[in-house]
Structure formats: C-alpha cells, structure tokens
Amino acid sequence: MTLDPVDLVARGLVAAERLPELRRVAEKFAVAVTDDMAALIDPADPQDPIAAQFVPNAAELETTGDDQADPIGDERWSPLPGLVHRYPDRVLLKPSHVCPVYCRFCFRREMVGPGKDSALSDSAYASALDYIRANKDIWEVILTGGDPLMLSPRRLSQVMNDLAAIDHVRIIRIHTRVPVADPSRISDDMVQALKVDRATVWVALHANHARELTERARAAVARLVDAGIPMVSQSVLLRGVNDSVGALEALMRAFVECRIKPYYLHHGDLAPGTAHLRTTLAQGQALMGALRGRVSGLCQPQYVLDIPGGAGKSPVGPNYLRAENSFVGERDADQETRYRVTDYCGEVHLYPPRP
Numbered sequence: 001m002t003l004d005p006v007d008l009v010a011r012g013l014v015a016a017e018r019l020p021e022l023r024r025v026a027e028k029f030a031v032a033v034t035d036d037m038a039a040l041i042d043p044a045d046p047q048d049p050i051a052a053q054f055v056p057n058a059a060e061l062e063t064t065g066d067d068q069a070d071p072i073g074d075e076r077w078s079p080l081p082g083l084v085h086r087y088p089d090r091v092l093l094k095p096s097h098v099c100p101v102y103c104r105f106c107f108r109r110e111m112v113g114p115g116k117d118s119a120l121s122d123s124a125y126a127s128a129l130d131y132i133r134a135n136k137d138i139w140e141v142i143l144t145g146g147d148p149l150m151l152s153p154r155r156l157s158q159v160m161n162d163l164a165a166i167d168h169v170r171i172i173r174i175h176t177r178v179p180v181a182d183p184s185r186i187s188d189d190m191v192q193a194l195k196v197d198r199a200t201v202w203v204a205l206h207a208n209h210a211r212e213l214t215e216r217a218r219a220a221v222a223r224l225v226d227a228g229i230p231m232v233s234q235s236v237l238l239r240g241v242n243d244s245v246g247a248l249e250a251l252m253r254a255f256v257e258c259r260i261k262p263y264y265l266h267h268g269d270l271a272p273g274t275a276h277l278r279t280t281l282a283q284g285q286a287l288m289g290a291l292r293g294r295v296s297g298l299c300q301p302q303y304v305l306d307i308p309g310g311a312g313k314s315p316v317g318p319n320y321l322r323a324e325n326s327f328v329g330e331r332d333a334d335q336e337t338r339y340r341v342t343d344y345c346g347e348v349h350l351y352p353p354r355p
C-alpha cells in the first residue's frame, strides 16, 4: 500500500519540517515502507542506510542529462505487454506492478506503483502465455515486476502452474523483496504456491543491507529453503547504504548464513532522480577487490552493469588476469602468452605460457 508522506511523519520516521519536500517527491514517485522496514530505521541518524532506501529525498527531484525513464531498455525488448524477451533463452514476465516497498533507487520507478496497471489483464496474461508456448527456446521465465509475491497465493499458484505446464519452460525464477520487506507474507500457502512439479523454481531475494536480514526475514527465507527452493541474492550498490567493504561483507555473510548464494551486485541504473545514490564504477571495482580479500568465494556476488538502452548485463568487476603481450587479444586463443595474475592480497604473479 502506498503512503502519504504525512504518514512517515506520523510514524516518526522523518521530521515534520521535511513534509513539503517529501510531498513534492511523492507526487512523482511512489512511496511505501512496510512496518518491518520502518522498525529498522533510526530517525535520529541522518545517514541511516534503511531510511536512505525508502524515505523520499529532495535529491530525487534533480535529474541529469543521462537519466532514462527506462534505463535497462525493457520497452525495446517487449514483444507484448508484461513480457521482456532480451536474451534468447529467457523472458521476464511481469504479472504485477505493485511492490511492498518503493525503493528510492528503483530502475523501474516509472513503471511500478500507483497510477500504473496493478496487474496484467486476463487477456494480456493469456497472450503472454501464448508467446512463451510458441517460443520453444524459452528455458527460463523470470517473474518480476513489481513484486510477484504481492500476488495472492491462489493467483501465484495459477501462474506457476500455467508456466510449469509448458514443456520447454524448465526454470521459473522469482525476483522478490517480500521475504525481507514483509516476511509475514511467506505463509504456508505462499510456499505451497511456489512449489510446482514440472519446473525447477528459484527465488532471488533483493536486499541491500545486512540489517534487512532480521530474525523474521531469516525465518521467512528458511521456510522457502526448507521447502526445497534454492535461493540467490541480488543487491544494488548504493551510496550511503552499502558502499563500504564492511557493509558489503556483512550483507554477503548474512545471505550465505541464510542459505542464499550471493548472485548479483548491480551497479546503480540511470533511473531518474537516483544519481545521488550511485557510486562510480571505479568505486564498485575497488569494493569488489577488497571484498575478495575478506570473504570466501561463496560470499562473492558478480558485480554487473545493465548497459543503458537494453544491451543486457555485463560483468564489470576488477580484472585479475592481464596478458603480458598487449596484442594477445588479436591472436588465436591457442597461441599462449605470459600472464600477470593478481592474488586476493593484490600481489601480482607471473603465469607461464603453455610450452
């Protein structure tokens, strides 16, 4: 449910004098903070990393020439409403445009929230299913949106079973913030809705700070994993939230403790009014290098950039291997050269060419 900024003041999350500023932002972008997330906010801390994710900020009204309403190019690759077919073997299906919280950095902030259709119409949903049925290269369907776990268990179960009934759909992946933002939604019925016989289900949890993995969130995640559903994480690198190696280390360790494999650390997208929350790519690379020095491979996400305009994701983490011979890239792959490889402490070592 979206919030009027006056509710944020009433709940003691922001000072009353900020109300005019918050109202101006709320006219443009949706606002919602669940009780679970609100309970984590320290209103006395102007740098609070949870507040930075959910409480509107006047900086959101500032746009840059690089901002894009559709920063990762969903529209370019959308053959039908609610579908994005960017890569040959997978599609995004967006059955809902509603989220439990509205993140201030959201890359789909122009598409989610009030004023947008809250769900696909029956006919649009049927057309999306027909498209998936007809495209036999589609191996994986990723439910995203909006948050698919905002659907009722009954509706979600129908979607899961419709997809699982398509022979070539082997994987159904659900991207969600619900287990941290509103853990009570992960009921027995919701878990049952996610279990289907004919496809493998994965859940990708979006969280950006270790504090989001509360006891209630951990219990919700455990209900999913205990039901046999494997989980991965996705996080966004955010200035003032997790842009330190200590914050990233704590977050990745928390995921692994919860049996969630760290998967993606996204560089912030060029969504309107989010520049104040972005780091530079160089800062992201330095943080990933520092993280490698502190935690095991199990705790390492892949640092990725969604190329603006819709060209897809590319890994943009630090490079640990350099060819000594600068023209090696133009040679045949079996013509070896000598390499310089960097270890987790930053020391450089030589690796010989194949004789």
Ligand code: SF4
Pocket (backbone or CB within 6 Å): 098, 099, 100, 101, 102, 103, 105, 106, 107, 108, 109, 112, 145, 146, 147, 177, 206
């Ligand atoms: S939960 Fe995801 S889609 Fe929803 S507002 Fe946050 S980032 Fe955007």
